[in-house]
Amino acid sequence: MGNRLLCGLFASAALVATASLAEAKTVIHVMHQGDPGWVKAYGDVATRFEAANPDVDIEMIYAPHDAYNEKFSAAVMAKQLPDIMELDAPFLANYVWSGYLQPVKPLINKDLLDDMTDSNIAQGTYPIDKDLYAIGLTDSSVVLYGNKKYLEAIGARIPKSVDDAWTREEFEGYLEKLSKLEGVKWPIDTFRGYGIKTEWITYAYGPLLESAGCDLIDRKTWKAGGTLDGEACVKALTMIQDWVKKGWVVPTSSGTNQFYAEGQPAALAMGGHWFYAEASAAMKDNIVVMPLPKIGDKGVSPNGTWIWGISATSENPEIAGKFLSFLLKDKAYREYAKTQSAYPGLKSFAAESPLYAQGGPLAIAFEQASKTAIARPPHPAYPTITSAFMQAVDKIFNGGDAQEALTSAAKKIDEDIEDNAGYPPFDEQQ
Secondary structure (H helix, E strand, O other): OHHHHHHHHHHHHHHHHHHHHHHHOEEEEEEEOOOHHHHHHHHHHHHHHHHHOOOEEEEEEEOOHHHHHHHHHHHHHOOOOOOEEEEEHHHHHHHHHOOOEEOOOOOOOHHHHHHEOHHHHHHOEOOOOOOEOEEOOEEOOEEEEEEHHHHHHOOOOOOOOHHHOOEHHHHHHHHHHHHOOOOOOEEEEOOHHHOOOOOHHHHHHHHHHHHOOOOOOOOOOOOOOOOOOOHHHHHHHHHHHHHHHOOOEOOHHHOOOOOOOOOOOEEEEEEEOOHHHHHHHHHHHHEEEEOOOEOOOOOOEOOOOEEEEEEOOOOOHHHHHHHHHHHHHOHHHHHHHHHOOOEEOEHHHHHOOHHHOOOOOOHHHHHHHHHOEOOOOOOOOHHHHHHHHHHHHHHHHOOOOHHHHHHHHHHHHHHHHHHOOOOOOHHHOO
């Protein structure tokens, strides 16, 4: 009886000790998005970090890509911000202005800060105080993919550098020729199937409009009226609407890939750098990577991707920074990123990525970063800017009047800025 009682006491003490140990652990909540491969990669890094830091638990909080902003807003309303959050770069100004993020320079290993490319620094920097609020392993770009067989059949010129990009006249001429080529159902896939719940329309189509002399908002006065609904934007979107009307563009109903799908029915694809991994595996030597065309006098390409920030409300920012530094240096995570043709945002990762080296198949994408990349408007009103713009483009592509749709979008944007008193101090940046 005494021995059983003694064993029971020891067992109880062990349970208490285990519970106390669990209570003593620091829990870091990490909110993220991504497809299953990336989700697993993040989870595996968390497991390795916990093994190296047994006093820390990393709790990964997944939110679907298309519903990420809604889930983040719910966390804000519930006052339950995670310690670490993944965020789409153009939303950074809104998050910092709203008080959701804190500067990361004091929290991230200095060798990583020194390792950042200029475009990575730009996407994580708040324009008012010029401080760094987010960091990532990667950046991004959109290129023009081509089917070599189809392009050779119409005698198309293949650009070898960003400076050599197709002009609007060449581009539209090739689209027309491709529309008449046997085996081609659609001249180009612009991934309309991504819909308007993602950032795709603003991210990918915006540069074409900017190349034509348009912009989503005047970046000095921060007024959309007279810019987004101005002559340049109306003409540019009417041009793309014309491509849709002619049947040159893969429709939304046909999904998000007709470039290397069975039969390869789309001759061109205006796709993200991430598209290369699967497309090249399917098409082998038949895939061509080209810069985005010049619709106007200059070429423009996008940048900015999902990066990592530390919330202003985190009770353990130093440990959060330690985990982010661990993540960005993790070799297995980097290896997985390479299999996804990830666009380098760190110089050391660029050195490990032959895809982007001079002469590599995605070298043109990396060249765009230094020559033609323009960030989406770094303003707290960006959530409204992109939402209004995407809805306008969707209306136009579905046959709506371009002037009417863009005027309505510009009005929504300006009203949001007015409702927030100009988002001070942005109202003083004119």
